[in-house]
Amino acid sequence: MNQRYDKQTKRIMQIVLEDESTFIDVGSHKGEVLELALKISKKGKHFAFEPIPNLFHKLNDKYGSKCEVLNYGLSDHKKKSSFQHVTTNPAYSGIKKRTYPKDEQVETIQIQLDTLDNQLKQHDRVDMIKIDVEGAELEVLKGAKKIIEKFHPIIVFEHGLGASDHYNTSPEDILSFFDDHQYQLFTLKGFIADEPALLRNEFIDFYLTNKEYYFLAKLRVS
8 A cells, every 4th residue: 555545544444443343454464554453443353364474474473462363365265376475565465466666576485365254254243344465356355255245344445457457357347246245436535525436437447547546345325
């Protein structure tokens, strides 16, 4: 996340989360967003997923006594997978190589993938999910269908040209998924300002131009 999206996400968390809320951090990285969830929802049960071993260990050392830190990548199925660890800029790491703004050093490691539905099948509450997985967001969402259908969490996710296209995921695919689950989409700024949901062509235009690449999904109000 860049600083603008990080700030907006934290503001949304302050709006959405309550003292006992459950927050799911998919692609927790250094735990900056997770830390705020722990401060806001002191009585909630929180989960952080981070597949990069050294980042996982740092997260577990720092936050493991306060929440569940899990050394998994999330997808739509369970399996072992190769993973592109961008050692010079770990925030760009992902299952597939993506477009990087400059030359980066990349090493291939092996990680364990699972679905969010599998990982949280015994849990009885989910209020908000943050997904930052460098293009694999649709796979994560597909692996969380049961959670989305049961709990209707607020979902903050990244979807941008240069990342999602490497997974053959189009904005139409994202729109179709959320339409099927009766969700509507907002920019982060638009949600904070209580603006109307995005129209299909607006979401597609944001993707094609990269004017916005973080979005919020919320259950449609009938």
